[in-house]
Amino acid sequence: SGVEVKSGVESVQLPFITTADLPGDVTVEWKDWKNRKVHVYQDGSDRPEEQDEFYRNRTEMKEDLLRTGDLSLTLKHPTVRDTNTFTCRVYKEGRLPFITTADLPGDVTVKWKDWNYRKVHVYQDGSDRPEEQDEFYKNKTEMKKDLLRTGDLSLTLKHPTGRDTFTCGVFREGRVLMEKQVKLWVKGQFSFYVK
Template sequence: MSVGKLNVKAYSWRGRGGVKLVVVKSRVRKIRCLSAFLKNVSEEVAEDLKIITVKSGQDITLTCRAPNENDITVEWSRADLGDEYVLLYRDGQVVPDDQHPSFKNRVDLQDRQMKDGDVSLILKDVTVNDTGTYECRVLMEGTQSSDLISIIYLCVVVPPDYKFITAESGQDVTLTCRAPNNKIRGVQWRRDDLKAGDVFLYWDGHFVPDYRHPSFKNRSDLRDEQMKDGDVSLILKDVTINDAGRYECHIFIRETVCWQLINSISLSVVDPQGSR
């Protein structure tokens, strides 16, 4: 699990009407991505804005600390869920009626006594469908509106597959990789020992040859350029001994702010003469 504040590059300023605007630039190699979840930034932006990356199947705690008050209502929500909550806690108990079905029996407060203002959320057995922007709000007794305390972007990734492939020099090799869905914004095939350049790079509907390592120019391509059914497998043509190494398949799904490592493949290339 990876947790960190958005210290990549964050800029904020006051726009029209005094509304606070925040832009976060995240660098993935030489590509700068505008975080999709910041397109609808609210007027109150919590200072402890965080991105959390976790593997599917794990339990995760989304931290939030409210003013130390006893009589408060806690609202955990996600922007794409409409009027339904991730969790609504009022009068000392969870309110199930307005909870989104996908979170029933999977979420709870870390401490229902809310000692020291701890209103952190425990989310159990996460899946890729739990990826999204979570907002923690509290409503004090006697007030009419809730206060936004924190915003957390949760990115759930699938643990990568590890494979070993052996090929003879001169052959064409397919390195298989399949994305969990078709909403693919970026595909990056890279080899960990290359100091500069990728094996293959695709971003926002375009193949990006400028960032390809010279040794792979005109030799690497996707098996299916339409990426049907999430197929982002790579064809590597006319392999040589120098192509041996560990290849990683990363994908960037639309409406997320994180790359996901899907496959890690160790390729061994042998000389046909020496393999006999």
């Protein structure tokens, strides 16, 4: 979607409302198409030291954004130089939680997949199987070393991008022992023009 304003207005709001129930430890990050950080909200407060100089003292987000899900950004004194495509990302350090109390035998296979059925991470016969995973996720994933003993099948995803729903399945001799779906983050994007 697009937002268009005339140059000289005092401020403009880039709307982004999500119905997601946002936990307190998420990071909300607005970026422009040059990948400059426009505004960062982390651990319950704004992080002006994280934002690009170009946007310093020119941005504002709502006080109770985690409760309301209103992640809209106010940009003050917009000029033609601000014409851009802005992206808002909400993420939790790319950690996909899955803790099970089941006693997992050594011959199980643990597979994380994305909504596109691409293999994100495969653990089989007691070790990771990087050769099994999709190219897109090469060198970007990590699971705990002693996962069979602890039952912690959580996956750490490095440099997360976009929005996705991941599924973790535990298999034994081709049978599904358990399965869990985890939604990772939400993302909004739109173009913004100043005339």
